[in-house]
Amino acid sequence: MSKLTRFEDYKDRYDNVRFDRTPEGVVTMTLHTDGDSIVWAPGSAHDEVAFAFSDVAGDPEVEVLILTGAGDNFIVDYTYGDSGEPIPAVFMERLGWSGYQLITNFLDIQVPCVAAINGPTELHSELALMCDVVIASEDATLMDRAHFAQGVVPGDGVHVVWPLVVGQNRARYFLTTDLKLTAQEAREWGAVNEVVPKDAVLARAHELAAKLLVKPTTTRRFTRHLLTQPFRKAAVNELNHGLFLEGYGMQIYTPTGDQPLYKD
Template identity: 45%
Template sequence: MVKRARFSEYKDRYANYRFELSEEGILFMQCHTDGDSLVWDWKAHDDMADAFADVAGDREIKVLIHTGTGANYNANWGLLPDGSMPAEPIYQAMPGSRGQWKLDEKAWYNRNLMFNVLNVDVPVISAVNGPCNIHSEVPLMADIVLASEDAWFQDVAHFPRGQVPGDGQHVIWNFLVGHNRGRYLLLTGKKLGAREALDWGAVAEVHPKDQLLDRAWELAYELAKRPPMVLRYTRQLFTHELKRAFLDQMGQGIGLETYAQREFFPFGGGMEPLDRAWDDKPWSQSR
């Protein structure tokens, strides 16, 4: 459940999320790390859930544009500059009940992230500015999904590494592209290019990278001309079935994923560690 929020309160709250608000009421939300592509670590993960809660609680905005920065939308694992894991890994193995509580906390943030995105009550435009292989459900829950020509989607964080694909991946992909395509993508680690994602119905438009944000703003300005309640109730109408799908399936997916992570931590059970950069050769080299 979100609470009332105002732009002045959250605009400078998050290190990894930059906010701007136009005179027309268009909120621009940009993921980044030090002005470059977002590095996905626990803080970015948890803060994204909280940031979307603030956005969902802001009743003054009329449209949301959500995007990334630099070469990719969300594909950096948080590796050190030499490509190695930090001394204290992002997914740290913790013994006994302490580890289970840590996993439960992250599952809690994960559930909040999904539903806080869906609780944004204004039309959402996602501009996927490059590769996205982590939590692709976030941009795909938008009402209009734009992608740059060099963008691609993939779920390498779960099944290809020996983990249950429960972080909303099992919901969004089957919902958008159908069970057969969705299951195939998740089980094989398929790298879905922007044009193929367009053919599959996962994105609405594909544009050159330098034209992507211009198109997002063009659409946002047009949407913002409508009355505020029309915008809010239309978003509610469009998210109703998706909320139902997440409500029906999210808890089971996260529960099974969390349970299976007793084998996942420490690195084992056939799991591939997060020891490669997003632009290295993927696990499935043929894709």
């Protein structure tokens, strides 16, 4: 449950999230690391994005949210370290807690959300897919590189969101074959709504936000609540289940040689 927040209090709070707001209340949340594409890591970006979603959810002056990334990629690079040793249980417990907050805090946002996928996305694609409208650049790709491709159980919410968006069979195929979908293929699957030139992604997102603003605030908020209900139900039933299996599997799996658990 999010607490009441104000934009001025959280807009400069995070190192890996940049916030901008128009006078009409359209908030753009840009994921970044030092101004370039975000490097996903526990204790920093992983936690910050989760907490930033909670701040947006608690701000009654947000009318529409645009979620995008800086640089050439939406989310590609990540670093969890690779010591060659089993991962401590305390680390996985903390990471699982943060992963749960990441998804549930996002679903607490009760205004329309527009994803502006500005480039390749190889982990946490579920964040974009939980938006009400998904715009992708022509060079964008969607892949789940952080899980089964590395010998890890697909968790983190991809196991909840992808089946709801593209169907069970396509989701299982996507999550277990190291498949990399082009933006156009993702559109054909129903995961992406529009594919536009790279330099037009954010502008198109703002165009759609302006259309959404025409509708009454209550209508917009209630519609977001209504249309994300399937995600919330699935999260209640399966999110922690997937996070547990992911974390438990990682504790008994020691990365070796040509199959590192995580990219350094």
